[in-house]
Amino acid sequence: KKDYERLVKALDSITSIREMTQAPYLEIKKQMDKQDPLAHPLLQWIISSNRSHIVKLPANRQLKFMHTPHQFLLLSSPPAKESNFRAAKKLYGSTFAFHGSHIENWHSILRNGLIVASNTRLQLHGAVYGNGIYLSPLSSISFGYSGMNKKQQKVAAKDEQPSNNKAATLQSQKKGQQPQFLQSRNLKCIALCEVITSPDLHKHGEIWVVPQTDHVCTRFFFVYEDGQVGDISTNTQEPSIHKEILRVIGNQTATG
Template identity: 25%
Template sequence: MNENRDANDYKTQVMNLIKKRSPHYLISLDLKLTLFASSLLSYRRETLSKPFPTFLIENDEKQYDLTNDCLQSIPKLCDINESTKMPYLSWRLLHWILNHSSVELELTDCDETINNILGDSQSIRRFKPNYIFKVMSKPKEAFVRDKQLYGSFFAFHGSRLENFHSIIYNGLINCLNKRDLFGSGTYLSSKIDVAVEFSPFGLCFNRSLFGHKLSCVALCEVIKSPKIVDQSNSSLPNSYYVITNDDHIRVSYILVYSLRFVELYRNFITKIDYKLGLSHY
């Protein structure tokens, strides 16, 4: 294998992904990178890092140390240009993260999304996120079918940052949920302030455009099945839902809270314009 040639091939593909996109799209790519890096920090990384790049698996063992070394050599996405030098595996890992197309993240207008999906809620205004990303993925056939039968509604799910790589690619999985105060299932709430309590700020990729600490909340579309209606007579708090059928939850949006939002956006747009010659809107 000619690693110099292969590194240049992956570098070219990464540059094409970055240069041809708007700054808004590049922020979406950075979130993918950030969430993958965060999943590796967890003691549950074996589960939370799925999907994981197969070229960093040897003898059925994920090479976590090597993967972290690769991540450490990746600069900020807005700093990558033709003169950037990285090892072959770092270029390949970055290409894998950015080009993993089974799920795309699309930055949306916060106010517009809040108005269209959630309406004029006082709690959402009080806990307004810095960013909202739409999760672009193909819904399961069972979800589409049951939505036509029962209808749907939106609810929030709070979780640690390290869980969100798995959440965006695999959805919310009942068996991975550690909460059982009101029985087994995936816990959601109609109130964002409840979800935020379960979404502490966590450390992420140290060269993320979002800064070093993020908090994420999933906004999910939920099937209004008969079991949901029955919960109104249970001991559950009014704002809680416990969903036992994974097919009845679809992660629709990721709400992102950054500790350095204002500084990020100003510096990010300036760097993108200067280094890549992109126009923004």
């Protein structure tokens, strides 16, 4: 049986990155072992098994229409997959679409990329439009799959921050501590993916199905804390939105 509470306890006992950079390794290990005997082994596993490279976007490079300060750019994917993706892109071109999924799935998605889970034990939803990775150019559809309900799907004010997060941040500052990356345990996540526009891309209205795993690469990752909301009107096929995505990526990833 999976013990999520035990996992959370071990995670909470891991020393902050700031502290890790200010003390010798053996001292940090000793401190974590004292807090929780599982903390250091868990940290070792997280680091040694990670193949992804994720960078938080600074404010001036964030996609403003996503209405969250927690935006990340994925700079790498498994070499073989990236090679196949680039070859297909050269032939057919690419565009962007959203993918929504519940929080517990993102650890695997960020490390391994999206996979075709249709007709496997990993499938969470029906496959009405056939086997493949399900995407949508509309943010509203992917927000639904992330678990964000309709009441939360609205246009958020720019630079909006939930009051409970402000309070937590102020409290941390008063104690002389840096605020934690995310204050809430109630998180919703969606990704913005680059997808090959080949004949194999099946479009059923605003539902897109990609049967080939190598034809989808996760490029952006967005996190919404409790109280934050997404804009349901975002459509990646609008020229202004597409242009903004390319600006943030910087290297003109999508063409054609």
